[in-house]
Amino acid sequence: xxxxxxxxxxxxxxxxxxxxxxxxxxxxAPLPIQVRRAGETGxxxxxxxxxxxxxxxxxxxxxxxSAAAGLIGAQVDDMAILGSVSQGMATAALNLxxxxxxxxxxxxxxxxxxxxxxxxxAGARGxxxxxxxxxxNGDWTAALLxxxxxxxxxxxxxxxxxxxxxxDGASVDLERLAPAIRATGAAFxxxxxxxxxxxAVDVARLxxxxxxxxxxxxxxxxxxxxxxxxxxxxxxxxxxEANSGNGPSAIGxxxxxxxxxxxxxxxxxxxxxxxxxxxxxxxxxxxxxxxxTDALAEGLQALGFQVAPRASRSAQMIGxxxxxxxxxxxxxxxxxxxxxxxxxxDALRLSPHVWVDEADCGxxxxxxxxxxxxx
Ligand SMILES: Cc1ncc(COP(=O)(O)O)c(C=O)c1O
Numbered sequence: 161x162x163x164x165x166x167x168x169x170x171x172x173x174x175x176x177x178x179x180x181x182x183x184x185x186x187x188x189a190p191l192p193i194q195v196r197r198a199g200e201t202g203x204x205x206x207x208x209x210x211x212x213x214x215x216x217x218x219x220x221x222x223x224x225x226s227a228a229a230g231l232i233g234a235q236v237d238d239m240a241i242l243g244s245v246s247q248g249m250a251t252a253a254l255n256l257x258x259x260x261x262x263x264x265x266x267x268x269x270x271x272x273x274x275x276x277x278x279x280x281x282a283g284a285r286g287x288x289x290x291x292x293x294x295x296x297n298g299d300w301t302a303a304l305l306x307x308x309x310x311x312x313x314x315x316x317x318x319x320x321x322x323x324x325x326x327x328d329g330a331s332v333d334l335e336r337l338a339p340a341i342r343a344t345g346a347a348f349x350x351x352x353x354x355x356x357x358x359x360a361v362d363v364a365r366l367x368x369x370x371x372x373x374x375x376x377x378x379x380x381x382x383x384x385x386x387x388x389x390x391x392x393x394x395x396x397x398x399x400x401e402a403n404s405g406n407g408p409s410a411i412g413x414x415x416x417x418x419x420x421x422x423x424x425x426x427x428x429x430x431x432x433x434x435x436x437x438x439x440x441x442x443x444x445x446x447x448x449x450x451x452x453t454d455a456l457a458e459g460l461q462a463l464g465f466q467v468a469p470r471a472s473r474s475a476q477m478i479g480x481x482x483x484x485x486x487x488x489x490x491x492x493x494x495x496x497x498x499x500x501x502x503x504x505x506d507a508l509r510l511s512p513h514v515w516v517d518e519a520d521c522g523x524x525x526x527x528x529x530x531x532x533x534x535x
Contacts, residue, residue, distance in 0.1 A: 182520075238389055261286060262288070263289075268294055329511070335365050349369060350368045499523065
């Protein structure tokens with residue numbers, strides 16, 4: 161098999177000064193210029209509604225749904241449009257009715273938007289919440305598999321998982337875990353926030369009950385919008401909010417659509433962004449990001465950071481830890497040098513996307529070396 165060709169750097173598609181090294185896609189991605197323009201046209205539409213047609217907005221909704229479906233191997237009718245991942249998780253939790261005494265399973269230190277709705281479900285239905293601790297050998301997949309199949313454990317009710325840990329990019333092979341989860345009869349809920357747009361996610365292979373992701377990170381769209389994949393057998397449930405668009409005649413997952421769906425700013429931005437990512441191609445994006453994070457890993461290690469080996473980290477994100485801990489003001493000092501990254505737990509999280517090039521990686525490492533030396 162030929163390796164997939166990496167996409168070239170797409171910096172020119174963004175409004176990004178050369179002296180800014182922005183490796184924080186896992187927090188907020190900047191908007192591609194064409195996505196910003198779509199939003200600007202939307203603002204005009206709302207500013208002068210007499211001068212622009214509103215009829216185009218529902219078309220944008222279907223384009224967003226369709227492009228989002230394409231990124232995860234779903235059908236357009238299986239996608240609901242919501243305002244956040246937490247709404248997606250709340251929708252999932254609202255539509256599950258596990259028997260008391262079962263387990264909700266997740267990785268330790270998961271993002272609150274994934275946890276809180278299921279904590280509430282656990283409280284309401286008498287479930288136990290089991291958090292799998294970070295494994296010392298970095299192999300989350302093995303640790304989760306052991307937890308799923310542990311003999312004499314309470315039955316698995318809901319597995320709430322992510323394809324990578326949001327704090328440091330540690331990878332989780334959900335395709336390996338999915339059959340084990342299904343074999344228990346548990347519901348499978350995926351928060352794919354840190355994956356869709358940067359790594360392959362395929363609902364046909366995972367067969368989750370629900371899978372959510374927002375548009376403002378790896379799919380390069382606006383804040384305040386998220387997509388929820390809903391498996392066909394879950395499409396008869398209750399939406400978080402009843403509105404004119406998601407009544408009984410709504411087709412498929414549209415039954416879970418949010419109110420005020422027809423936002424003339426956010427929908428064209430989301431559709432434009434999702435279509436752009438699809439046009440670039442996720443495998444080609446992943447190949448580019450993998451080469452960048454490999455270079456970062458090597459450089460971080462040379463500076464004394466501990467990083468996960470290639471096999472247990474994802475292409476789009478890398479977490480570096482220092483044995484004595486990170487300087488508390490590291491992120492601010494990086495920012496003063498126009499290097500943008502995040503601190504998550506005890507890890508420096510670097511998350512490049514298509515605007516980042518080798519020069520950025522070199523700069524990040526040079527600045528880190530200087531700051532740590534001067535510390
Ligand atoms: C794993 C994960 N899930 C969800 C979110 C965002 O959730 P929400 O859309 O509810 O703000 C984030 C944001 O950083 C995240 O890292």
